Amino acid sequence: MDENTGIFYGLSILVVALSFLFAFYLYFWVKKKKTENKEIERISLLIKEGAVTFMRREYRILFRFAFIFFLLITLLLPAPIWNGNVMNNLMMGISYILGTAISALAGRIGVLVATLSNARCAEASEKSMKDAFLIAFRGGSVMGILVVGCSLLGVALVLMITSDASVVLGFSFGASSLALFAKAGGGIFTKTADVAADLTGKVELNIAEDDPRNPAVIADNVGDNVGDVAGMGADLFDSNVAALASSVVIASSLSGSYNNIGMILTYSFVGIIASCLGIACARMKKEGEPTRALNASTYTTTAIFIILTLIITLLVDGFSIRIWLSSTTGLIVGVIIGLTTNYFTDDRCPVVKKVAKASASGSAFTILSGISYGFISAFPAIIGIAFSALISYKLCQGMGEGYALFGISMSAIGMLSIVGMIISNDAYGPIVDNARGLAEMGGLSENAIKTADELDSAGNTVKAVTKGFSIAAAGLTVISLLGAFLTETNEALLSRGLPVLTGFDLMAPEVFFGILAGSAVPALFSAMLILGVDRNAQKMVKEIHRQFDEIEGLREGKANADYNRCIDIATIGALKELIPAGVMCIVTTLVVGLIGGSEAIGGFLLGNITVGLLLALMLSNSGGLWDNAKKYVEAGAEGGKGSHAHQAAVIGDTVGDPFKDTAGPSINTQITVVSLVASLTSSIFALFSIF
């Protein structure tokens, strides 16, 4: 670390510290809001306990797992410990564990704040939508700020202490591997409960969504927290760290007079500043729509980031305007992708209406049209990512050898700069979803439920946009991880005096083999998760039927349901299913490397990214589309609630649930994990393979 970059480390840590203070302020602001309704308090506590229990059991398994990885990493990476430097290996192992721990912590705190905010938001909705909105939003923001702060802090600390970019990959792998399992586990939990609750409640018994008679209702609310809050937080923490790590690795191989590390750190902390300012400004006008308030603060953050980075880039010596252009391209493309996603999932746009209309002819048409539009919706997003990569590459190509890839990685950093804001918007969703349930179960007024409903609906709309955004960001990140993999492989080859790879020729048989193998992995991975939900939800449906059959008076609301049995089924099922899919991805990567070496892995990453992006977008968007088509029908279209179209739309929504909340967003993490495994093991496969 020379003097030139020292100041940027200092500033990064300062900004992170200030942002943490701001998060504390928001936390206490939410906490000091009063709760009065005993029933809401009781149920909110049940939800919190369910979530905490699940996470404790989940983390117990994951840390056992992480410990094995820690040992393997310390033994083998960056080079087998008997050949290399013991200190290096230890550093790698420790930063891996640090990555997992911080990721787990962020998720845990997020759930803590979310379960604190949900009751307060529910009670506030009795009085004012404005207040209820602010409680939910600020509650979500606490995790948003923590996640971005921790990402930068972790990367900066590891880099300051070790001065070794490769070790940052270890940190990133820690974050990703935890995220992979947390996202898969949380996703399976939440959709098991959601699907089972919907199918029995809405379809069979014809009771409202959050009716306390439904034994799965608490499990459903717990799921929102462990899946959407903790899982999604881990997911975006992972993308953010991976983008930073790949930029750092690529930057470390660059020469020239640019201050590349300084630029990475600066763009990252400016992103935190912009997000905090955006969060601070978020307000709902008395008569305004919550969606508008959420979007307005996103645009504010975007504008602040673009302007601040432009000024800094022009003023600071060694910062390049070409990098700024790349970063801005990434960010703008991200926003555009968010908007096109919105087109496919917002019920004010024609697509949702068409799917609702198709539902009137039967559920087969709901499914067919939803899947088709899901595939179509992937097109603009993928083309956007492709252009963003192409433009950044061309912009930075002239700066020197290797700068083209650095440009792509900075375009990912740009896209992810507003991630603090994105997470706040995203975490807002499950909080208001919970609040809606609490309002209903706590017996609040019709008016309060309506207010909570409106807040919830805004959460759904915004969620689709942020999801498109985070998939696109993961896409750009893994492209730069592909660059990081090449850099790492060449370092390994150079250190043994072997000729370096200039790229991966897709006509080379090993590369081609890798591409095909990589393309099949995201499909297999999604299928395993969806089947996990499918299996568990069937079990839970049986349990719900049992309770209605055996507990007298439950149907009439005179007896209490046994909520814990349902929470247990979701917990045990999720814990059982989350390991195989994750392990499959890691093992396949290693097997392909063993067969075809570095070239096969290069192809493997590419195939994995390509199909992963397509499936993630398709699954998330068709899921969002079905969800909103159902809401659109429930609001009165095509015959409204109880109609033939409604039944079909509910089936569409049920199919969409594991698409959009289990498989789709887990693919993000899957492609990052595979890319990181490849980079970390590059030295092994550069030197040994069968073909």
Place this chain on the structure above:
Amino acid sequence: MDENTGIFYGLSILVVALSFLFAFYLYFWVKKKKTENKEIERISLLIKEGAVTFMRREYRILFRFAFIFFLLITLLLPAPIWNGNVMNNLMMGISYILGTAISALAGRIGVLVATLSNARCAEASEKSMKDAFLIAFRGGSVMGILVVGCSLLGVALVLMITSDASVVLGFSFGASSLALFAKAGGGIFTKTADVAADLTGKVELNIAEDDPRNPAVIADNVGDNVGDVAGMGADLFDSNVAALASSVVIASSLSGSYNNIGMILTYSFVGIIASCLGIACARMKKEGEPTRALNASTYTTTAIFIILTLIITLLVDGFSIRIWLSSTTGLIVGVIIGLTTNYFTDDRCPVVKKVAKASASGSAFTILSGISYGFISAFPAIIGIAFSALISYKLCQGMGEGYALFGISMSAIGMLSIVGMIISNDAYGPIVDNARGLAEMGGLSENAIKTADELDSAGNTVKAVTKGFSIAAAGLTVISLLGAFLTETNEALLSRGLPVLTGFDLMAPEVFFGILAGSAVPALFSAMLILGVDRNAQKMVKEIHRQFDEIEGLREGKANADYNRCIDIATIGALKELIPAGVMCIVTTLVVGLIGGSEAIGGFLLGNITVGLLLALMLSNSGGLWDNAKKYVEAGAEGGKGSHAHQAAVIGDTVGDPFKDTAGPSINTQITVVSLVASLTSSIFALFSIF
């Protein structure tokens, strides 16, 4: 053409001529079987008229289209006519038209024989399953033999006359472009009718599949012919010609002492001989299962091909045993892929049973599990294709520069060698499907219907296997087309004295851009076709409702349904929908080439192949899986007909219909067309592009 290859041309033409004689024999053998039942004759005529009318209207549109292409090709390819050789361009244009004409003719003859065989098969099923089987199988074989014969004849003639491998690409493009539209149009027609007939008949009215009261029943039977016979014939004609064309293009750039063209021709005509022998041997034992008879003849053909080619390769000078190994690898991998497909779609295997069981919990579970297993089923097939390409490459690499790619193309030729047999098996399906309908509508005995049912069920099982096989073959073919594209591009570059491309580096931004763009195309293409079916089937459902409401006595079977209105709706809808999807693929290829040049196109082809294979396999297999799960429930599992599980299984089957018979198999053709467009236009984009 030197003396060394002259004999192979002669032998090819001789074998083709003999095979045509054999096809005539089979045709007359079927024709001389008697029909007696007047009702069956009447309905069979209705089906034939519907099919012929549709095809006439379809071909009228397609030939207008082909004429525009003919003009464009003659003007621009292989080089703009004002820069190049007028004769060359004219040859290219003529061979393009020849390709379309032969493809159209093969489809037309196939439908002719199929509509001749269906009635005869139905009547024979009254007496003997053995006879009924043979009529259906031999009827299908006529097209099988014609298709493989025409492929080889066309390629051999074009090559003999022009001695220019590039012109063969023009012939192949003619075949593919017609196949693309024929497959899409026929696929939309058949599933529009099938979906509408099932939804109204089975689900709403609870009448049998081929009940004559259903106004869509004739349209459904017409669809089997225009979709499954003509469309599928065009599809496999296209794959076969494309495999030959790409092998010829690659072979023409090779040097060395091997007789490569001779090998291509020989392997191809030995495939025809093996198929004819397999067809001639096909017999059902009196008590045997029809599935076993179909599979046995496939294995016979495979064995004959492997042994004959081995002997010839060992005996003939200039033939290489490494090429034989590649070809055999391709064929064996194809058979293995067929068997794994069978595992996922046969109701004697656990997957179908699991999906049937999931149906008992509701249709959402049917859909979720079916899609998941569809994704999983793609894994072994893709890995198989990947290994087949890797092994062929490695086997032939040592033979000289460029031989590695030739090895892959010969592995595709090997896989496709038994295509005559595959088509015969495939065309058997719609014939017995029609026969089943005719038996029911013609009032044949319960016993005859049961016999026809059994034959039909065998058709479904075998169809899944042949479909997996033909997708895999298309996969290997397009890999070799990627090689052909590189060869063509380099010829264009060399002729202008520019440096040649050594490959496509996936880290190059244009290549990467192309890959992402290419990956989105098969998804968009499938979505457009599925939405086409979705829209048209909704229209037809409305028409059926109208007829039941307005035609008095229809429900009671006292009045006749207006079949022609339904045929009209399917015809008009299919003709309207088939153009946009096909044009989209061609235009996207040109736009990507214009943006990123040859490198972007190389990437584009790869992305297109990768995602195309995955989606084709997933869509075909999940469709087949649902179809058989429904049949399995109908046979009595999970409550049998009319149960809750049955309703869910029918919805799964309806979703699967356009998956497996419209989108899935059309993707095959789509990836071939895109690859051929790329090869043909290579000289343009090698010299001009924006980036």
